[in-house]
Amino acid sequence: MTSALGSAPTGRDDRRARPTPARAHRSRWARAAGTGWLYVLPALLMYAVFVLRPLVLTLQYSLYDWNGIGVARWVGLDNYLTVFTDSDLLKIIGNAVVLIVFFSFIPVALGLLVASMVRRITTGAFGTVVRTILFLPQVIPLVAAGIAWSWLLSSNGLVNQVLRAVGLGGVARAWLGDFDTALPAVGVIGAWVLLGLCTILLVTGMSKIDPALYEAARLDGAGPVREFLAVTLPSLRQEIGVCLTVTIIAALASFDIVYISTSGGPGLQTTVPGLEIYRLAFSQRQVGLASALAVVLMLLVLACVLPIQRLTRGEKP
């Protein structure tokens, strides 16, 4: 785009100018076209060798039955058939979808709630402190979040301590080890990590909304709910889209938190595709099946993210 715009006026100048300098000028631009490639090449090379090549190999592996050492046997789409029919693998994919509720919907909903009431985080020292603290979970490794919450949710942890203190000792349990609560408990860890990010993004978006819109809504007699639906939600469409994109990818491609806090257990209750790919490829030596699951995961992410991008970016002026 830019280069086309840049070259057009040059061409017009050429016609008016005397022949010799014009040719010199044009050849300099032609050289620029060649050098342009030189600038792109190193990045493209690293990307091709360490991303595109493995990506093609994943596609290739997914069509074979291979233990990683011996001879691979062509099986066509059998691995994909397994992914879509094996009840364990379907459950594992389902777990990732359930995590979207915790990683994505809860942080965005709570973030919207806070944003609609705070509208802007005070500038100055207090605002800086608030922002810094809310960003802490984004800065630390997810592994650390996993360790901290494994401790909080353990039988002697803070969560149970609080429950006992308020007389709810009956529900106290090892949250991450319990068959019924393990997946939601993992979800809570993800929600904790992403809540601050969503809140800050939404409050930042909120501070850009013209206050006149709210005054107009109030004059029209809109209550807080109408106001939220008519002004806040449409104005924050782009920010909500960003939050959903980031958090849905985090949920579907989750690995670190689950690996550290539950290793996928108890049973398969908290196993997610990322963990299962790792396990299939490196413990069970079913590289073909692991690759098919990887392809499905990749497509699942795209299937969730692309519509959001289209909806929230498309018609924005």
Add this chain to the structure above:
Amino acid sequence: MNLSRREQVTGRVFLIALILVTLLPFVSMLSAALQPRGTVPNGLEWPSDPQWGNFADAFTAANMGALLRSSLLIVAGVVPVSVLIATMAGFGLGQLRVPGARLVFGLFLLGLTLPFEAVVTPLYYQMQDLGLLNTRWAIILPLIGLYMPFAVFWMRAHFTNVPVELSEAARVDGSSTWQLFWRVQVPLARPAIASLTILMFLWTWNQFLLAIVLVDDATKRTMAGALGAFQGQWGTDLVLLCAGSLLILTPTLIVFLIFQRQFIKALIQGSVKG
């Protein structure tokens, strides 16, 4: 004022609750880390006799010196190269004439949402073939490639907004493309480059999956990967685990607190564009 007083107060209360929830895990870890070794800590309980020495024990147990060195080496291998080649590519795609630029850029965009899990298996065999398994190169080289989609996207976004007249003026002055890039464009791109550097530092330092798959030796991993190994080794000794985890967090926290303004800006822009 278009918010009622009650709404503002509720908003504040929510915000403070959010802050408390964010901080509690850290405080709870600290209280556990300060209990006497060998005891079973309980929720949040400030110890009568805080055992600060636990941190020294954890420092030795985790081999913190070696871990820091390893993470720094990996960051030094990944970040400068990534930032340089991404800036060059962003300049090429945003300012120069590159035949097939649209296609190349599309190819990079393809990788933006790619989960690392999707390529980690072939990467393992690729590193094995290259004889790099269990070395830091096994983390460094793939990370540079994996960062390219975002980094090129980010730098191109900057360079497309720089007026072309600037490049033309420099050309009229007779400077070469490299001079134009290095003397004119890079200094102007400094804010974009700074944000990118911060994000790459953070992502590299915290990279876990590649570290545990491609490198067995914890002292050759990233900080996050080493923490995984530390948990595996000391998972049953909760006091030491909490002390070690906090210790491993400290370098990131210090860097974050020093550069927090730039970090927050980078993280906000990073997620909005990414």
